[in-house]
Amino acid sequence: MDRILEKQERLPVHVAIIMDGNGRWAAQRNRPRTYGHKKGVDAVKEVVRAAGEIGIKYLTLFTFSSENWRRPRTEVAALMQLLSRTTKNALDELLENDVKLITIGRIDGLPQNQHSVLQRAIEKTRNNKGLVLILALNYGGRTEILDAVKAIANSARAGIVDPKDVSEELFSGFLYTADLPDPDLLIRTSGEHRISNFLLWQTSYTELYITDTLWPDFKREQLFEAVLDYQKRERRFGKLSARKTG
DSSP states (O other), rough: OOOHHHGGSSOSSEEEOOOOOHHHHHHHTTTTTTHHEEEEEEEEHHHHHHHHTOOSHHHHHHHHEGGGGSHHHHHHHHHHHHHHHHHHHHHHHHHTTOOOEESSSSSSGSOOHHHHHHHHHHHHHHHOOOOEOOOOOOOOHHHHHHHHHHHHHHHHHHSSOOOOOHHHHHHTTTSSTTSSSOOEEEETTTTOOOOOTTTTTTTOOOOOEEEOOOOGGHHHHHHHHHHHHHOOOOTTSOOOOOOOOO
C-alpha cells in the first residue's frame, strides 16, 4: 500500500472489475455455484474497503449482466436474494465509510424487492463524498449503446438535439455512465481474455489487467498488485511514447 501511495499522482481514478470465477472456485471444492457466489461477496467487501483506503474515486463492479438471466432459475433466484441481503447488510458500513452507491444498467428490469432495496441504499448514500461504488446490474454494453442511440433519436425528433451536433462527447452524455469518468484500469479475474460486453464504449483506452486468480480469492493484495502494475505503465491515448527520442 505504501508503494502505491508513493505514486499517488499515478493512481487510477476509476477502476472497473469483471468479477469472474465464482463457479469454478466452488467446483474446485465440490460445492454448488451458489457457495462460490457467497464467497465472492466477501471479496467484494474487502476490495471496496481497500479501494477506499488508497484513494480510488470510482469503483465499478460487473455484478449481474443482462445475459445472466439465461442461467438456471435457481441460480438467478439465489443471486437476486444474495444481492438484496448483501445490500441491506452492507448499508451501515457504506455510510460509515462515506461510500456513495449508484447503479448502471436496466435497473427497472430487476425484481421489485431487489430494486427497492437498491433504491433505498442509493438514497441513503447519495450525499456521501468518498468512494463512488457503481454496481453494473442487468447491464450489457451493446444494450447501453442502443439505449443511448434511441435516446438521441428521440431527442432529435423532439428538436432537442440537432443530428449535426452529435459528437463523442454528446454521445457519452446519453450513456448510463454520463456523469462518470471512463475507467483507467479494467481488471478481469479467472484468466479469461475478453471484456464480455462490459463498458464497450468507455474502455476504448482503458488499461487491461488479467489475473488467473478466481474472484473469491481476489483480495486487497491482488488489488494492490493490479494498481502497482498500472502505475508502471505509460498511457499514450494513441500518441507516440514520451520516452521516444529523435
